[in-house]
Amino acid sequence: MSARTDAIESEGGQFLTADVSAEEVFTREDLSPAQQMFGRIAEDFMRTEVLPHEERIYNKDWALTRELLLKAGELDLLRVDVPEAYGGLGLDKVSSAYVSEQIGVMPSFAGSLGAHTAIGTFPLIYFGNDEQKARYLPRLASGEWVAAYALTEPGSGSDALAARSRATLSEDRKHYILNGQKMWITNGGFADVFTIFAKVDGERFTAFIVEREMGVVSGREEPKLGLDGSSTTALILENVRVPVENVLGRVGEGHKVAFNILNLGRLKLGTRNIGSAKQALSRAIKYSVERHQFGRAISEFGMIRQKLGEMAVRCFVGDAMVYRTLGDVDRALASIPPEETARVLKAIEGFAVECSINKVWTSEAQAFVVDEALQVYGGYGYSKEFPAERAYRDARITRIYEGTNEINRLIIPTRLLKNPQTAQLFTKETARRALEDSQDLAKTIETHFSAERDMLSRAKRLVAFTLGRARATYNDAIANEQEVLGHIADIIIEVYALESAILRTEKLIGAKGEAAATIPIDITRVYASDAADRMEHSARQVAAALAKTEELDHLLNSVRRLTSHTTYNTVAARRRISDSLIRAGRYHL
């Protein structure tokens, strides 16, 4: 059985155990003509209907935001994930995420639309019963009603299950009476339908579908660092009467809704993050060509070219990662009837590790890109009259919501240790064997990137070594060693990023030949070279934290062997990359 079919029943992290060949992964270049057209509709819609109104949207003209959501509905942009039986299109996840990527060019509007279609509508799609779906989904799919998702409270953010909102059954047993407060709710100011979490009798965590008319009151608009054009408010729940039919899923099983929806959200979030990053990069490229200092366009200066080159590296690698995961998920879902939602969720949960990896990596790549893009604009980057400033502020949230990056980093190694399929890979014994040079996974696959593939296979051994050793050292107390887990997560993230970059480029070479892939080849080599340095740094911290004094030298030597690589001329490579960006006048990969 290939790694791909296994993945259907997996709990994630397959990439650590099996080597993958380029034909097995989905890449952005594999988008079908229909998928590309879906994306073009979204792109045209953003360009002609939304971007011209940027100022009004950022001035919180919610009537306009609602009108635009309705228009998006007319183009079927809100129907993508909704099943056909309820007025939707029931499209695959790649299509859905590719559409999100286009919407990402205006993060505030993307926030409103995304909160509606993803965390707002997903709970009904995956946990609603037939009556609930029939009542709500068609109206959400058309944009007539706008949805929001209310999990966070003033006292419970990352620790979502510690919610204090209560639900009490009325005497006639026909309603639950909700009391409490929610915090930071996207679309809070104008949504019509909410998924609200509360504890029945203060104990059993439960999700409810609540219509505004049932008594939900919005707080004021939160003044925020960014996303000024998306509504974020508290919700005040004072004796909100919710019919018992509006319990979503089962009483006491709200955690299932909460965690699955977060996971689904993360699956889609990555393309949006990279979409925003690509937009910031394209603007920076244009600006750098137009702006002259010292008698030359600033794009001719090495420092600026290095920035453009590295920004492109992050965009390319990010796309490689997120489309790979999306493609894997679609493949896993292909054999499951969509109405069997429990199986669908189980299959998607199988990629929880990858979803967390992508969430962390793409949000940090976006942060890097919007920061460097602002720098390219110099003083004008700091001005509110140029776009870099807003992009910079808008991006900051992506490291906080959908599970903070800290929480997501913790999820990565913790899940790998928990799930039976991967747990056996990380023991004292496997940690020891990982240091032996004998076994080398990569030799079997002939590729353009033999040095990078070799490094990748050693990096996988580095994961086995660090995580296996950490587990052997700390046993059940490992959860208290967050710093070590964080470093290990960083290594795992680099492994996935590097492998995805290699695979995307290999596939491109296979399809179009080496000559057409010179820039992706440069990008992959630059990334590999830097990733090896970063992994070495992380592994050294782990080794130093774990080792007894007498074995430290030995462990550090092993780390060095597992991460050694000949340094690639990244200076020249980034120049070539930026030259090609400047020639194209935009990010073009």
Added chain:
Amino acid sequence: MKIIVFMKQVVNKDAILRINKEGTWVEEGDISYEVNESDGYALEEALRLKEKHGGGEVVICSMGPQRVKAVIKDGLARGADRAIHVVLDNLNNLSPFAAAKILAEAVREENADLLLTGLQSDDQGFAQTGVIMAELLGLPHATIVIEVDASNEALRVKRELESGWYQWYSMPRPAMLTIQSGISQIRYATLKGIMAAKKKEIKEVQPSSEGTSAASFQRIEKIYFPQKTKQTQFLGGGDAKKGAAELAEKLRAEARVI
């Protein structure tokens, strides 16, 4: 009513153009394409006529290499019923006569009630293909059309003339109209439209040999970017009043900005 809309794929307006090594066309490697602007309005007009007059068929006809399928599929997603793709790898050296000849042969048997093209193509801008095609098919035609009234037996069309003048014009059907840009709000394709388009027919046809032999009558010798030159002129010869008058005259007659 059966309406045929001719749609051309042209280089994207925002594309950064480079001239190829031979100096005969632009480098096609990494540029993107889009539908010719006025052809988009022609399709919109066709779809509106079909809706207004309770049915019929809108057929797209497009000529070019396989990449023009993108234009065809987009049109089908917007609501056209089927398409004819005249497969021809290189259109660049086609004269309007040769293009019209090939296209006319490709649709002759359709016996359509109305044939629409855009006013002109955004790349070569001949503005003749539709007119010549009408002649070859023995049909009346009207150019620069901004409104079509098909409610009566005779077709009434509104044409744009110079300096804000318009003309209403009646003609028998079938007829050929070339449509002006910007006359309506073009509808978007919807995602459902795209899914429906997958099931619509796209018939591939080869260009008639007569047409392709006509192609060899003309070829592009050289293309180049407009050359920018700077020139300084002193007006009035020291007399400010005279200089102002000369400047006003130049702005009116040469620069045409006042």
